[in-house]
Amino acid sequence: MSVKLNTRQVGDVSVVDVSGRITLGEGSSALRDALRDMVSKNQKKILLNLGDVSYIDSSGIGELVSGFTTVTNSGGQLKLLNLTKRVKDLLQITKLYTVFDVHEDEAGAIRSFA
Amino acid sequence: MRDPARHESETVERFLDSTLDSVDHAEELAVGVAQRAGFGEEDLLKIGMAVRESMVNAVVHGNRYNANKKVRFSVAKNTERFTIRIADEGEGFDYEDVPDPLAEENLLRGSGRGIFLIRTFMDELKINRLELGGMEFIMVKYMVPK
Numbered sequence: 001m002s003v004k005l006n007t008r009q010v011g012d013v014s015v016v017d018v019s020g021r022i023t024l025g026e027g028s029s030a031l032r033d034a035l036r037d038m039v040s041k042n043q044k045k046i047l048l049n050l051g052d053v054s055y056i057d058s059s060g061i062g063e064l065v066s067g068f069t070t071v072t073n074s075g076g077q078l079k080l081l082n083l084t085k086r087v088k089d090l091l092q093i094t095k096l097y098t099v100f101d102v103h104e105d106e107a108g109a110i111r112s113f114a
Numbered sequence: 115m116r117d118p119a120r121h122e123s124e125t126v127e128r129f130l131d132s133t134l135d136s137v138d139h140a141e142e143l144a145v146g147v148a149q150r151a152g153f154g155e156e157d158l159l160k161i162g163m164a165v166r167e168s169m170v171n172a173v174v175h176g177n178r179y180n181a182n183k184k185v186r187f188s189v190a191k192n193t194e195r196f197t198i199r200i201a202d203e204g205e206g207f208d209y210e211d212v213p214d215p216l217a218e219e220n221l222l223r224g225s226g227r228g229i230f231l232i233r234t235f236m237d238e239l240k241i242n243r244l245e246l247g248g249m250e251f252i253m254v255k256y257m258v259p260k
Contacts, residue, residue: 023166024134024137024170024174025134057163057166057167057170058167058170058225058227058228058231059170059225061227062223062224062225062227063224065221065222065223065224066224068222069222069224086159090231093231093234094215094216094227094230094231095216095221096221099221099222
């Protein structure tokens, strides 16, 4: 299964439910396009729910980082929600875990944008 | 120690097209052999990911998706070592020039983590520049952890 992205609005926070594989090709470019689209629409508060991401490779990690930079540089915030053990391990190995603001509870994550 | 009954040798070799489908195919082949070799779930994930990263390097950065160039892929296991070789026909690169992805100034780079992940997930990694052009990655997982 490739990646699926569903975006919903909770107050002024855009929550993107991501599922499937974020790997080089369709998966990573879909995520990149979605984030760029949100930035172009001036959406400043973005929460990526990665709870159903089954696989991520270095290209996918690169897209998370690039997305974080794009959103931050536009004056917005990008946060992560519900990391699977695999994604969490990869972010820790690559020393990126502390770069992102990571949450395990959606309501708390939404409140943290205020 | 893994199941000694599974310690027969096995070798798989393929010449793959320079496509992203080949990346998936190589990962499936390597994980299949690793499964038959008796590796557990965690090691299977690591082996699969190392193969994926190395194949992406060969297809994208080495052969640059060139339809006239192939990726030579092999998996071999014996009683001691599970060895994967992946070679491209590209122009080659000096891997020592690849920036350290863990350095503070490189943390927010969008790429450059592949080789680091392979080193992390495998017990050995050798990178050779081939005489006729191209790079070869030789990745080893020990059958009995040291």
